[in-house]
Amino acid sequence: MRKSPSSSRVTYIILRYMRRPIIVLITVYAASMLGWTLIPGLDAQGNPAYMSFFHAFYFLAYTVTTTGFGELPQIYTEAQRMWGIVSLYAGVIAWFYALGSIIRLVQNPEFQQSVAERRFAKVVARLREPFCIICGFGNTGALLTRGLTDEGLTVIVVDRNPERIKTLLLRDYRTPVAGLCADARLTEHMIEAGMLKPNCKSVVALTQDEEVNLKIAVTASLLNRDVSVMVQSTSETYEETLATLGDKVHIIDPFQTYAKYLTAVIENPAIHSLNQWLAGTPGATLDQRTYPPKGLWILCGFGRMGHWIRDSLESQGDATVVIEPNPSASDESLDGMIVGRAGQENLLKADIEHAVGIVAGTPSDTDNLSILLNARILNPNIFLLVRQNRFRNLEVFEAAQADFTMMPSLVSARRILFLLVAPLLKSFFETLHGPEFLARDGGLNAAVDALAKTVGGAQPRLWTLDTGADAGALRRVMRDGTAISLDDILRDPENRDRRLACLPLVVESGGDPVVMPASTTTVRLGDRILFCGTPRAVRLLEATLNNEYTLRYLISGVEAPRGYVMQWLTRKMAARPVRA
Amino acid sequence: MNLERVIFGFFIVLALTLNFGFVIGEIDNPDHHSTLELFFVIIVNLVATGLKLGDRSQIGAVLLATSLVADLQLIAAAITWAIAVHVSEVGMVPNVMATIVSLSSGALVANIISVTMLTGETLMMRR
Numbered sequence: 073m074r075k076s077p078s079s080s081r082v083t084y085i086i087l088r089y090m091r092r093p094i095i096v097l098i099t100v101y102a103a104s105m106l107g108w109t110l111i112p113g114l115d116a117q118g119n120p121a122y123m124s125f126f127h128a129f130y131f132l133a134y135t136v137t138t139t140g141f142g143e144l145p146q147i148y149t150e151a152q153r154m155w156g157i158v159s160l161y162a163g164v165i166a167w168f169y170a171l172g173s174i175i176r177l178v179q180n181p182e183f184q185q186s187v188a189e190r191r192f193a194k195v196v197a198r199l200r201e202p203f204c205i206i207c208g209f210g211n212t213g214a215l216l217t218r219g220l221t222d223e224g225l226t227v228i229v230v231d232r233n234p235e236r237i238k239t240l241l242l243r244d245y246r247t248p249v250a251g252l253c254a255d256a257r258l259t260e261h262m263i264e265a266g267m268l269k270p271n272c273k274s275v276v277a278l279t280q281d282e283e284v285n286l287k288i289a290v291t292a293s294l295l296n297r298d299v300s301v302m303v304q305s306t307s308e309t310y311e312e313t314l315a316t317l318g319d320k321v322h323i324i325d326p327f328q329t330y331a332k333y334l335t336a337v338i339e340n341p342a343i344h345s346l347n348q349w350l351a352g353t354p355g356a357t358l359d360q361r362t363y364p365p366k367g368l369w370i371l372c373g374f375g376r377m378g379h380w381i382r383d384s385l386e387s388q389g390d391a392t393v394v395i396e397p398n399p400s401a402s403d404e405s406l407d408g409m410i411v412g413r414a415g416q417e418n419l420l421k422a423d424i425e426h427a428v429g430i431v432a433g434t435p436s437d438t439d440n441l442s443i444l445l446n447a448r449i450l451n452p453n454i455f456l457l458v459r460q461n462r463f464r465n466l467e468v469f470e471a472a473q474a475d476f477t478m479m480p481s482l483v484s485a486r487r488i489l490f491l492l493v494a495p496l497l498k499s500f501f502e503t504l505h506g507p508e509f510l511a512r513d514g515g516l517n518a519a520v521d522a523l524a525k526t527v528g529g530a531q532p533r534l535w536t537l538d539t540g541a542d543a544g545a546l547r548r549v550m551r552d553g554t555a556i557s558l559d560d561i562l563r564d565p566e567n568r569d570r571r572l573a574c575l576p577l578v579v580e581s582g583g584d585p586v587v588m589p590a591s592t593t594t595v596r597l598g599d600r601i602l603f604c605g606t607p608r609a610v611r612l613l614e615a616t617l618n619n620e621y622t623l624r625y626l627i628s629g630v631e632a633p634r635g636y637v638m639q640w641l642t643r644k645m646a647a648r649p650v651r652a
Numbered sequence: 653m654n655l656e657r658v659i660f661g662f663f664i665v666l667a668l669t670l671n672f673g674f675v676i677g678e679i680d681n682p683d684h685h686s687t688l689e690l691f692f693v694i695i696v697n698l699v700a701t702g703l704k705l706g707d708r709s710q711i712g713a714v715l716l717a718t719s720l721v722a723d724l725q726l727i728a729a730a731i732t733w734a735i736a737v738h739v740s741e742v743g744m745v746p747n748v749m750a751t752i753v754s755l756s757s758g759a760l761v762a763n764i765i766s767v768t769m770l771t772g773e774t775l776m777m778r779r
Binding site for chain 2: 565566619620621631633634635636637638639
């Protein structure tokens with residue numbers, strides 16, 4: 073690893089600030105001490121006596137520092153007293169000058185920044201466990217940090233705004249979180265944040281500025297090929313460049329992600345409860361399902377996201393009316409377009425009395441809330457789907473009690489979180505969304521039902537088993553040629569005939585993911601398996617896969633002898649012919 | 653019921669009980685400590701160690717370690733006995749007896765740890 077530049081910068085700033093005061097102090101001390109040794113004094117007998125350098129320094133030590141410790145070896149001569157006045161005043165002034173410089177140095181923002189950077193670099197250098205770097209601590213960044221630390225991952229945050237870093241340091245996380253207030257565009261800051269370290273697992277670029285995100289993504293993927301990069305981007309021009317960086321770079325378009333999610337929810341609301349439940353949202357259970365009705369829908373707000381939702385609703389055969397104050401030129405001539413704010417008048421024009429649902433999807437929380445309240449007055453039975461933009465408005469939105477409240481930053485944060493902690497979940501959701509699974513009626517519902525039946529409860533744990541890397545006992549047993557099925561490892565170690573409250577969601581064998589695998593599926597070396605279960609079940613499963621004896625017992629149902637003596641004895645007894 | 657568990661448990665508990673029987677009594681009184689009992693303690697302990705060989709689990713490794721400690725202490729006690737009586741011709745004075753008994757008390761502690769761990773592991777299995 074390259075040496076961090078901040079440590080040398082701290083030394084440099086100290087030297088630059090303290091050079092003059094130190095030289096002044098040395099000069100004053102030297103002149104005073106020299107004077108004291110040259111001016112003759114008198115000893116107790118009245119003979120001339122000269123002070124040694126040691127005594128001169130001792131005298132200065134208690135006078136110049138204004139300690140006032142008055143040990144007088146003998147009476148001073150008039151010449152000595154005169155020199156005493158000079159050296160005392162000169163020394164005190166030199167010290168005040170030096171102290172003033174130290175205070176100025178400590179207050180210097182550049183110096184404080186360098187010291188903070190050095191402290192941060194030390195924290196990063198000491199990290200041994202895997203960690204993620206998050207650039208940009210906004211809505212999404214804060215939610216993601218919370219999610220990652222809850223999963224037990226260490227997080228490094230880089231943000232340019234000192235206020236945000238301050239709020240980060242005030243929060244309470246389960247794992248250590250270090251924050252650096254710096255410009256993530258500068259490569260040296262990213263290196264300080266540990267981008268080049270082998271235990272840096274991923275870099276997440278979530279700043280407001282698209283260009284900064286692009287720069288972070290390019291730097292990270294060029295300098296460290298092993299790191300996975302998640303980058304937030306809404307512009308297509310940047311996405312083209314990002315796509316050339318390889319398959320380690322994932323682009324997260326918050327609007328597209330949100331619109332896709334919203335569309336999926338309109339198609340099948342079970343996906344929302346599944347998502348909430350998997351993310352461990354307090355109070356989320358798998359049986360909360362509300363079905364959006366079929367019929368006329370009103371869309372308030374018609375940006376990129378509005379287009380996605382409209383396309384999705386129309387493809388399902390629902391009619392739509394759009395209310396948008398500033399539509400683009402091409403949208404103005406659209407069928408069922410009402411130009412203007414979504415007030416009562418326009419809502420009535422949109423035939424709200426006969427509409428079945430309304431999407432309050434403007435970028436302003438105030439507008440969305442007023443749409444929601446107006447819509448409810450005009451049509452009390454209408455299905456309300458509302459977009460919450462700011463996290464701090466949570467209480468208001470909770471009180472408003474819409475049928476669905478969704479926050480774009482939360483959807484993005486959750487997507488990135490799932491990509492980081494359970495990458496296989498992506499193929500799980502993709503397959504459940506996919507055409508063949510949707511065609512099988514209730515494909516998703518079947519999966520949700522299975523999860524509710526096996527795992528149930530609240531706050532499940534997701535765990536990815538990599539048979540190539542962890543679970544040593546599993547590999548040893550496999551090496552014997554014993555075939556192990558998913559059903560075998562999911563047996564309860566306390567009672568072999570029962571199964572753990574844990575369900576394999578995806579088995580990825582040789583790059584080919586199988587979603588909701590059958591329990592007879594054989595586990596092969598190098599497979600990656602995503603499990604979802606209660607925290608207790610996942611803990612027991614991990615213990616089983618690391619204990620050869622338990623694992624063999626679960627597979628065969630026979631407790632194998634452990635010691636050499638008993639193994640030998642068992643073999644002897646097995647070889648003995650059975651008496652009739 | 654698992655035969656290995658029975659044999660295993662039998663030897664580990666027997667090592668503890670014999671060890672306790674040898675240690676109990678006045679520490680420096682040769683009349684309270686029997687040579688024959690020390691002999692059996694050593695034999696049973698060695699057999700218990702032998703049974704523990706080959707277990708690759710974590711708990712097996714620690715059980716083996718405690719057993720080795722007990723063996724070491726008991727063999728040291730036996731060597732002290734032999735030297736006192738046969739080599740240096742000091743005889744079985746109270747001083748020597750106290751050394752022998754204190755060494756076997758150390759082995760007793762190791763045996764207590766063994767039995768505690770065995771009980772703990774059995775309780776954790778719950779099957």
